[in-house]
Amino acid sequence: MTLRELHDAARAALDPVTYDYVAGGAGEERVLAANERAFDRYALLPRVLCGSETRDTAVDLPGAPGASPVVVAPTAFHRLAHRHGERATARAAAAEGAVLVTGTAATTAVAGVVAAARGTAADPAVWFQLYPHPRRDVTEALVRRAEDAGCTALVLTVDSPVFGRHTRDLRNGFTDLPPGYAAENMRGLPGAPPGRPAAITMSPAVSWRDIDRTRRMTALPVLVKGVLHPRDALLAVEHGAAGVIVSNHGGRQCDTVPAAVDCLPAVARAVAGRVPVLLDGGVRRGGDIAVALALGASAVGVGRPVVWGLAAEGEAGVRRVLAALRDEYDHTLALCGGRRNTDLTGDMVVRREETW
Ligand SMILES: Cc1cc2nc3c(=O)[nH]c(=O)nc-3n(C[C@H](O)[C@H](O)[C@H](O)COP(=O)(O)O)c2cc1C
Numbered sequence: 585m586t587l588r589e590l591h592d593a594a595r596a597a598l599d600p601v602t603y604d605y606v607a608g609g610a611g612e613e614r615v616l617a618a619n620e621r622a623f624d625r626y627a628l629l630p631r632v633l634c635g636s637e638t639r640d641t642a643v644d645l646p647g648a649p650g651a652s653p654v655v656v657a658p659t660a661f662h663r664l665a666h667r668h669g670e671r672a673t674a675r676a677a678a679a680e681g682a683v684l685v686t687g688t689a690a691t692t693a694v695a696g697v698v699a700a701a702r703g704t705a706a707d708p709a710v711w712f713q714l715y716p717h718p719r720r721d722v723t724e725a726l727v728r729r730a731e732d733a734g735c736t737a738l739v740l741t742v743d744s745p746v747f748g749r750h751t752r753d754l755r756n757g758f759t760d761l762p763p764g765y766a767a768e769n770m771r772g773l774p775g776a777p778p779g780r781p782a783a784i785t786m787s788p789a790v791s792w793r794d795i796d797r798t799r800r801m802t803a804l805p806v807l808v809k810g811v812l813h814p815r816d817a818l819l820a821v822e823h824g825a826a827g828v829i830v831s832n833h834g835g836r837q838c839d840t841v842p843a844a845v846d847c848l849p850a851v852a853r854a855v856a857g858r859v860p861v862l863l864d865g866g867v868r869r870g871g872d873i874a875v876a877l878a879l880g881a882s883a884v885g886v887g888r889p890v891v892w893g894l895a896a897e898g899e900a901g902v903r904r905v906l907a908a909l910r911d912e913y914d915h916t917l918a919l920c921g922g923r924r925n926t927d928l929t930g931d932m933v934v935r936r937e938e939t940w
């Protein structure tokens with residue numbers, strides 16, 4: 585099955601409200617569409633007669649040496665997509681050598697997610713994503729949970745000072761998880777109602793000071809996710825980020841921002857190789873990965889395609905998505921005369937004519 589066929593199978597398997605939650609974006613979904621379309625405007629200029637029978641596509645990421653260049657971006661509520669939920673995703677990512685980013689909005693507690701990954705691979709890389717919380721004790725409790733579970737890095741999502749307005753969810757009245765599902769990592773946190781998980785909180789008052797505070801709480805590397813402006817990328821490096829993730833949250837926050845990949849070159853220039861830059865949003869094929877890496881990313885994140893694989897076929901479906909993307913990428917690298925990721929350079933990307 586192609587990724588497109590897996591998407592169709594997922595649509596058939598999911599109830600329409602859950603499908604819309606995953607598929608949808610903010611506002612008029614302009615950014616959602618732009619993320620994918622932007623890749624059509626980039627073309628690769630291959631080099632010839634410089635390839636190799638063997639290629640190495642592994643990449644060293646914070647807390648994840650020798651990882652696949654395809655990272656599982658954090659997406660909420662996997663048990664809505666499949667009964668095995670985040671555990672199935674974790675097993676699949678571990679089997680494919682891909683970093684799994686689980687997070688505060690997972691429907692399986694982080695300890696269970698890491699345990700599932702460890703059941704498949706000796707040394708899986710699971711990162712924990714959280715929103716900078718205005719309450720330091722809440723952030724600290726989440727950080728300890730991630731550390732105790734064995735996560736190897738933290739991801740702070742900074743593109744969500746307020747909740748995005750997801751048009752389809754508003755129309756469908758999808759404002760809460762159905763009975764029987766919860767954001768399990770939010771249970772028992774300071775300020776949580778007894779027996780119930782705390783609400784996921786976003787605050788426009790959080791700042792770089794909160795990033796500094798979080799960094800001081802832990803020895804784990806901290807990546808900053810949701811950067812579009814090159815000056816913020818620079819600030820992230822100055823504030824000790826171990827990595828910068830260029831992302832517009834899959835078009836689910838501000839519906840007036842550029843396509844994610846269009847923001848990548850300026851961010852990569854600002855970061856200038858000091859820490860890895862990752863890109864997510866609209867990555868759907870191996871060629872997209874090659875373009876992103878040539879434009880300065882060390883790795884890419886994929887969000888929705890992983891959920892489609894999960895919904896369609898559980899663990900096997902997620903494996904299929906991750907394996908297909910890495911295999912297509914390796915094939916594209918071969919076609920471009922590369923033997924390793926760094927052989928893809930900025931001069932090998934050109935703009936297609938707008939009129940093609
Ligand atoms: C259903 C869904 C849930 C998401 N949940 C989170 C989340 O909890 N935290 C976060 O930082 N990003 C979240 N994201 C954003 C993804 O991490 C990622 O930025 C985005 O999906 C990438 O775009 P793509 O879906 O086109 O690959 C979510 C995205 C989707 C589609």
Ligand SMILES: CC(C)CC(=O)C(=O)O
Nearest residue numbers: 659660689748784833836
């Ligand atoms: C629970 C939500 C905050 C998850 C999210 O980030 C999203 O749906 O885009």
